[in-house]
């Protein structure tokens with residue numbers, strides 16, 4: 018028989034097969050049809066005894082990234098680079114290392130306890146509308162979703178679902194951790210979801226100007242938190258910790274957040290509260306964050322009119338405060354009081370729930386940091402321990418802090434001019450930002466001594482300014498006291514006779530007249 022005839026024969030057999038199948042489906046009694054299908058499935062299992070497990074990149078109705086996918090990808094990357102022909106290269110670890118993953122429709126064989134497992138990478142086209150607003154990757158224009166399929170013989174079911182997959186995920190996560198490129202997420206520019214850039218800030222606790230004891234205490238606290246998964250589980254508390262950083266502008270609050278992220282190797286979620294439409298959106302943004310991250314709200318006192326909302330309500334109807342707050346947070350955004358003309362409807366209660374409500378425990382190992390220049394303006398509910406566990410004051414530059422900056426900027430551990438700087442610093446308030454600016458060489462030929470002299474000049478100017486302000490303040494105080502005396506005199510004149518007043522204080526009478 019010739020080849021075209023062979024093809025024609027095969028096509029007619031297939032058509033007949035489908036025709037018979039359709040006839041059976043239509044005319045066969047239901048019970049018989051069910052038994053037949055079961056039999057066919059058994060037959061299929063007998064001839065093809067393999068089990069298939071798919072691990073998709075995204076999961077759930079809102080397409081959250083599947084936690085296992087990157088781990089599997091990382092695990093397979095080790096074998097792929099040895100055997101697979103079509104590979105994808107990706108830069109990782111602060112753009113210093115290339116990692117290879119298998120391209121679509123490639124397969125790799127993995128061996129575990131003498132058993133061979135086959136992994137296949139595939140893609141599926143997404144239905145229209147998926148990946149739209151509301152999903153974490155809504156900015157991703159790719160209409161396809163990737164997945165890995167694991168194929169193995171059914172007799173290894175227990176081995177695979179037990180130790181093998183555990184081994185894959187554990188090893189994969191370790192590789193991910195080693196190759197991790199940290200990210201800085203933001204919800205700014207009125208986006209309803211997070212977008213990110215790679216986080217590449219060089220600040221560390223070593224370069225942070227601060228008293229050494231204070232620094233050590235913060236570092237210990239952070240590292241203890243990182244290692245305390247079991248402890249938090251044991252005491253029944255969500256694995257998260259709040260830090261409140263407060264102090265004047267330019268004292269290193271933002272720099273410290275970068276140093277924290279670098280120390281712990283965490284991502285940063287920089288939450289712009291004024292871009293969040295309401296409590297519901299705030300909660301959604303929270304659930305879209307991942308573990309090993311720092312959620313930052315900078316200048317919390319300026320973000321929204323959250324200061325004292327509780328107090329105001331409490332003043333009106335004290336017993337209903339809690340009820341009102343619960344209502345506004347549970348009923349979504351309806352009836353929420355608006356922020357300070359920002360268009361955002363996030364309320365204080367929404368924010369409190371964000372920090373330590375039930376939703377806040379959604380993925381563990383998270384740090385929440387608030388920064389402010391005016392800690393006294395914040396509602397005590399926001400800053401109480403349990404929400405903001407550690408309050409860190411960042412203040413004007415001390416001599417110890419200056420020494421760190423001198424080492425960073427000028428590679429100087431000591432210098433004859435240090436003593437004058439120390440004396441000036443003891444009586445002058447200058448921010449680390451101002452010190453850093455003075456120590457920054459402005460031209461290639463500007464040496465360390467010149468920088469120190471610029472700093473001394475800046476300190477002297479700051480001192481003079483401070484003294485002038487203090488004098489002004491003292492004058493104001495004297496004036497206020499005089500005004501008080503005059504007010505007293507006016508009162509006395511109103512109620513007492515002029516004769517009595519004369520005897521009380523003639524000096525005041527003269528002044529007043």
Ligand SMILES: Nc1ncnc2c1ncn2[C@@H]1O[C@H](COP(=O)(O)OP(=O)(O)OP(=O)(O)O)[C@@H](O)[C@H]1O
Nearest residue numbers: 224225226265266267268269270271272449450453
């Ligand atoms: N403690 C510090 N250690 C090292 N550098 C510092 C420190 N404080 C400030 N600087 C320097 O000053 C610059 C401004 O600091 P930073 O942005 O961290 O201040 P901030 O406290 O966040 O100010 P703001 O309240 O205005 O946001 C930084 O880029 C850094 O170079």
Ligand SMILES: [Mg+2]
Nearest residue numbers: 270271315388
């Ligand atoms: Mg800042």
